[in-house]
Amino acid sequence: MSILGGIWNKRNLSLTDGQGWYEAGILSRAASGVTVTTEGALKLSAVYACVRILANTVASLPLHVYERQGRGKLRADEFYLYDVLHNRPNPVMTSYRFRQVVMAHVALWGNGYAEIEWSQGGRVLALWPLSPAGMEKIEVVGDRLVYHYRLPDGKLERIPGDNILHIRALGTDGLLGLSPIALARQTVGLGLAAEEFGARFFGNGANVGGVLQHPGVLSEEAYKRLKASTHEEYGGLSNAMRMMILEEGLTYQRVGIPPEDAQFLQTRQFQVTDVARWYGIQPHLIADLERSTNNNIEHQGIEFVVHTIRPWLVNWEQEIAASLFTEVERRRFFAEFSAEGLLRGDAAARSQLYTSLFNVGAMSPNDIREKENMNPVDGGDEYFVQLNMVPVNMAAEGLPVAEPVAADEPEPAQEEARSMEALEQRARNVAVGRQRLQRAHARIFADAMGRVLRREANDVGNAARRLLGQRGLADFDIWLREFYAEHMDWTMNQLRPVVTAYMELVARDAMREVGAETVDEERVQRFIQSWLGSFAHRHATKQEAKVRELMAANTDTLLADLEAQLELWRDEQRAFSIAQDETVRGGNAMAVTMYAILGMQFIRWMALGKSCPYCRALDGRVVAITETFIPAGTQFQPDGADAPLVTRINIGHPPAHPSCDCIVIAG
Numbered sequence: 001m002s003i004l005g006g007i008w009n010k011r012n013l014s015l016t017d018g019q020g021w022y023e024a025g026i027l028s029r030a031a032s033g034v035t036v037t038t039e040g041a042l043k044l045s046a047v048y049a050c051v052r053i054l055a056n057t058v059a060s061l062p063l064h065v066y067e068r069q070g071r072g073k074l075r076a077d078e079f080y081l082y083d084v085l086h087n088r089p090n091p092v093m094t095s096y097r098f099r100q101v102v103m104a105h106v107a108l109w110g111n112g113y114a115e116i117e118w119s120q121g122g123r124v125l126a127l128w129p130l131s132p133a134g135m136e137k138i139e140v141v142g143d144r145l146v147y148h149y150r151l152p153d154g155k156l157e158r159i160p161g162d163n164i165l166h167i168r169a170l171g172t173d174g175l176l177g178l179s180p181i182a183l184a185r186q187t188v189g190l191g192l193a194a195e196e197f198g199a200r201f202f203g204n205g206a207n208v209g210g211v212l213q214h215p216g217v218l219s220e221e222a223y224k225r226l227k228a229s230t231h232e233e234y235g236g237l238s239n240a241m242r243m244m245i246l247e248e249g250l251t252y253q254r255v256g257i258p259p260e261d262a263q264f265l266q267t268r269q270f271q272v273t274d275v276a277r278w279y280g281i282q283p284h285l286i287a288d289l290e291r292s293t294n295n296n297i298e299h300q301g302i303e304f305v306v307h308t309i310r311p312w313l314v315n316w317e318q319e320i321a322a323s324l325f326t327e328v329e330r331r332r333f334f335a336e337f338s339a340e341g342l343l344r345g346d347a348a349a350r351s352q353l354y355t356s357l358f359n360v361g362a363m364s365p366n367d368i369r370e371k372e373n374m375n376p377v378d379g380g381d382e383y384f385v386q387l388n389m390v391p392v393n394m395a396a397e398g399l400p401v402a403e404p405v406a407a408d409e410p411e412p413a414q415e416e417a418r419s420m421e422a423l424e425q426r427a428r429n430v431a432v433g434r435q436r437l438q439r440a441h442a443r444i445f446a447d448a449m450g451r452v453l454r455r456e457a458n459d460v461g462n463a464a465r466r467l468l469g470q471r472g473l474a475d476f477d478i479w480l481r482e483f484y485a486e487h488m489d490w491t492m493n494q495l496r497p498v499v500t501a502y503m504e505l506v507a508r509d510a511m512r513e514v515g516a517e518t519v520d521e522e523r524v525q526r527f528i529q530s531w532l533g534s535f536a537h538r539h540a541t542k543q544e545a546k547v548r549e550l551m552a553a554n555t556d557t558l559l560a561d562l563e564a565q566l567e568l569w570r571d572e573q574r575a576f577s578i579a580q581d582e583t584v585r586g587g588n589a590m591a592v593t594m595y596a597i598l599g600m601q602f603i604r605w606m607a608l609g610k611s612c613p614y615c616r617a618l619d620g621r622v623v624a625i626t627e628t629f630i631p632a633g634t635q636f637q638p639d640g641a642d643a644p645l646v647t648r649i650n651i652g653h654p655p656a657h658p659s660c661d662c663i664v665i666a667g
Contacts, residue, residue, distance in 0.1 A: 038181050042108075047181070049285075051108060055103040055107060058309070058316065062086070063095065064082070064335070065077075065079050066334055067332055079333055080123055081335070084125075090126035105131075109181075110169040110176065116164065116323065130149060134151065134152075164323070165319060167315060180279060187278060213251045309339065313339060317335055317337065321335065361384060365379075379497065381498075431663040434509060437509065438584055438661070445498050445582065448495050449578050449582075456487065457570045461562070463483070480548070491540065492533065495536075503587070506590045513665065514595070523597060524597075531590075539578075577659070584654055595625055600667070602667030603625050603653070603665070605621045605654070607619035609661075613639065616640070617639070623667070628650040630651035631651075633647070634646070634647065
């Protein structure tokens with residue numbers, strides 16, 4: 001047992017003794033004389049409102065399961081825990097009702113419990129809320145907790161801590177949360193007492209609180225008649241404020257202190273604020289608008305999310321991770337509430353935020369529409385950036401700047417040299433602009449490519465674990481062939497929006513470069529579709545070949561080797577590397593196609609920034625559009641290269657090698 005476990009073992013809370021019941025807030029008497037219980041406290045409107053707000057807010061927020069993707073995340077709606085947490089924790093409750101019940105228990109008792117139903121394979125099947133009233137004892141046995149729970153039939157069950165999801169309020173021992181009702185029993189008791197006093201005051205109606213005086217002595221019969229008539233005529237709320245007629249020298253004298261003098265209303269108002277203070281609820285949320293204005297109420301709402309709800313959400317998220325996810329699953333998956341909707345400002349503030357994020361390529365039109373609960377539109381998944389901005393690394397390298405034209409009449413040789421410099425500068429500016437397009441869209445391409453790779457890794461991994469363990473290589477071989485045949489179409493659908501938008505921009509840029517105004521759009525779209533199909537086929541063939549290479553080894557570690565390969569596919573850097581190469585390849589292929597359509601005869605290789613020896617040797621080289629820069633099988637080894645570059649295909653445009661970012665322009 002750990003040292004901390006030894007300390008805890010001395011603090012096993014038993015709810016069967018008087019102290020335990022007191023700490024749980026089930027039975028405690030306030031100084032006002034009112035017995036405060038968890039259920040009775042709900043009769044105080046301020047307590048009910050606070051509990052309702054906490055329970056409903058936590059229950060209504062979307063709870064998603066995500067898969068870690070480098071510094072990002074992807075919603076894991078196919079992971080088995082997603083349905084349990086987001087949709088249906090058990091066969092008879094929705095996720096909303098389950099979280100509402102457990103959070104209400106926490107707000108009243110300081111502890112919310114749910115029993116975890118596990119499958120034989122160690123997966124969570126269901127979550128069943130337990131009443132805190134039945135939890136009699138929590139003890140530490142070794143390094144684990146054991147919960148003693150009294151069933152409705154009176155039977156006592158010992159439930160291992162691994163089978164309990166326990167949400168705790170603020171506590172002092174790490175085992176139990178403190179009951180807000182027990183701690184605030186004086187506040188709640190005073191509020192209940194004031195409420196009862198008010199009810200009795202208005203119930204009496206006549207507001208006697210005083211005496212009728214007679215100068216003589218009334219007979220028994222006269223006394224009874226006077227008493228009955230007084231209650232009949234002046235008793236009850238409906239007879240309040242009626243004029244009293246006195247006979248035979250009767251006089252009325254008020255006794256006691258009027259409620260307004262005793263500050264009865266102020267007392268009730270203070271109790272509302274005090275209860276809100278106990279729960280950390282902004283008073284305006286429970287209809288106490290005394291200190292709220294149109295100027296500060298929005299900020300109070302934000303404070304509610306940041307200082308009240310967010311700590312509860314973190315509490316839930318960490319308990320869910322510790323209790324429901326295995327150690328291996330925690331490294332890949334996590335549960336998280338989406339509280340963004342609670343923090344939304346007014347329309348003007350949201351519009352300003354969306355505009356800023358859209359301009360830097362952080363949000364697409366459909367991302368914005370999703371935040372505003374609007375349906376997506378065709379083409380709305382594309383991301384945009386402003387092309388008049390330069391990446392920091394390009395600024396550090398320095399962009400070529402044209403020399404200013406001298407005011408004096410130049411000599412013919414000088415004029416020709418400057419003309420050549422101007423043409424060279426224009427060519428380099430075209431290449432720089434094209435490279436900006438490529439780099440901007442590489443980030444978006446990488447995001448879509450990441451989805452493709454993650455789908456491959458998840459589906460191939462799940463099939464391998466299922467088929468290799470039960471049937472063998474033959475069935476997995478068939479599955480693999482069918483999967484990649486379908487996966488090519490899926491890949492094309494994922495990449496089509498970004499590839500289409502990118503290549504259309506390159507096509508327009510090539511038209512501006514050569515001064516063309518019109519082009520056959522149908523031919524452009526046919527090329528884009530052809531390139532998409534070619535890439536999807538190349539990618540699927542390469543990925544499938546890698547899996548089959550591992551299968552051919554047919555070793556005892558096949559499943560482990562395959563899992564290691566799949567982890568490489570999930571790596572964010574792999575998606576970005578593919579995106580860099582393919583945006584260079586696709587953009588240059590589109591440009592060459594446009595030059596051919598527009599009748600250009602020559603093309604030129606442009607190497608920008610800090611290029612490698614191979615690209616520097618190709619920089620400025622001009623070839624006919626029907627020729628290649630490096631024929632297949634050539635051993636290309638320029639000065640400064642450590643080894644020859646041998647290509648298996650004709651290099652008609654960049655890239656010449658992986659990570660090459662050169663540009664081809666019209667020659």
